[in-house]
Amino acid sequence: MLVGILHHNYDVLTTPQRRDTRYQRSGSSKASQMFLCDDEEEENMENRQKVIVDLREFNSELPTVLYRRGIDLMAAMLEVGDYILSPDICCERKSPDDLTQSLLSGRIFKQVEQNIAAIQYFLTFSLQQLFKGEMSRYSRNVRSLFAILIREYPNLQVLWSVSPSHSAELFEELKLDQSEPILEIALKKKRDCNVEGIVDRDD
Numbered sequence: 001m002l003v004g005i006l007h008h009n010y011d012v013l014t015t016p017q018r019r020d021t022r023y024q025r026s027g028s029s030k031a032s033q034m035f036l037c038d039d040e041e042e043e044n045m046e047n048r049q050k051v052i053v054d055l056r057e058f059n060s061e062l063p064t065v066l067y068r069r070g071i072d073l074m075a076a077m078l079e080v081g082d083y084i085l086s087p088d089i090c091c092e093r094k095s096p097d098d099l100t101q102s103l104l105s106g107r108i109f110k111q112v113e114q115n116i117a118a119i120q121y122f123l124t125f126s127l128q129q130l131f132k133g134e135m136s137r138y139s140r141n142v143r144s145l146f147a148i149l150i151r152e153y154p155n156l157q158v159l160w161s162v163s164p165s166h167s168a169e170l171f172e173e174l175k176l177d178q179s180e181p182i183l184e185i186a187l188k189k190k191r192d193c194n195v196e197g198i199v200d201r202d203d
Contacts, residue, residue, distance in 0.1 A: 048071065048072050049070070049072070050073075050181060051073055051083055051181065052075075052076055052084035052186045054077065054078040055075050057083070060164075062167055065164045069172070071171075074181075076186065078186060085171055085175050087181060087182060089174055091171075094108075104142070104145070108149065112153055112156065
């Protein structure tokens, strides 16, 4: 049975050793929803991958996709990053609108500069989304600023994702041969600490 345990400023989603029980609780946010795991899930729990997720991310689809793929989620109020995949890999998502605004305002340059020591991954959804609708008015500037960002920070690698499911697959690949994240260490990360990824939001 999947239970959300609230402790200080984070939720840990885990599975206690109970059998033949069913439980579900609904709430105002996806972070408070809990679902039943069967006995096989309980037996395999120790071997499942883990990802620390910022509480605000439960309004998006990606945490649900990750859980359905068999990844345990630890929900916490993170100061740095939205998804912590390992002790060395931390990812932050941005929607196409937010990414555009961040580029135009210069905010993303400051964000990368604060964490330049370890940023390696920039995961974004279809680049075409950046140049449709309202954002089409800024397409030339966005392209130029995006090119400047990549040029100024060559350690920043861009990974393209077409959907939350694809993002989940990329997360699994990034986690290969990596240690599982440690919640206590993640909560100690500050804005001037290392963050190893920016992931484009899809909501």
